[in-house]
Amino acid sequence: MNQEDIKSFTISIYTENNIGLLNRISAIFQRRHINIESLTTSQSEIEDVNRFVIVVNLTEDHANKIVKQIEKQVETIRAYYHTEEDTIYTESCMFKIKSSLLFEEPQIQNIIKDSNARIVTVNKDFFVLEKSGRRHEIEELRKEFNKFGIMQFVRSGRIAVTKDEMKVSQMLEEFKNQ
Structure with a gap:
């Protein structure tokens, strides 16, 4: 190639x-x-x-x-x-991070706010964040959180729709009715 x-x-x-x-x-x-x-x-x-x-x-x-x-x-x-x-298109990810960092590291709250990440759950041991966006945005956020320690990280695959109409729905409906 x-x-x-x-x-x-x-x-x-x-x-x-x-x-x-x-x-x-x-x-x-x-x-x-x-x-x-x-x-x-x-x-x-x-x-x-x-x-x-x-x-x-x-x-x-x-x-x-x-x-x-x-x-x-x-x-x-x-x-x-x-x-x-x-x-x-977009991707999603989740971060699991120690809860103590949420209160002890003031930068963490700023990073969450600036990145438009969303806190999914918080307990005494950890909190979980969710972020959707382009891969480079997720990777930048991962680098920021790596400085503090990430307990777990997972990223989805891409989800995408086309800008142009594909007319695939009509074709699929006809296929289903066969």
């Missing part, structure tokens, strides 16, 4: 919900030595149709080939790829 042509793509895959599909989809990337940066799967806008959102860094030609290969899977209804400019 020509390094200059590599960029981030969001691949959306609409599927039936069958056992083993995740393994077959990830194998498509593995065979091509493509690292998956982020993977999220959930119910789509149509009942009984799931949606995978996968973020990869590759060329557009490779993204197109990957999508065609994914669509060959029996359970795949439709797959698409989009650039970051074509999508509206």
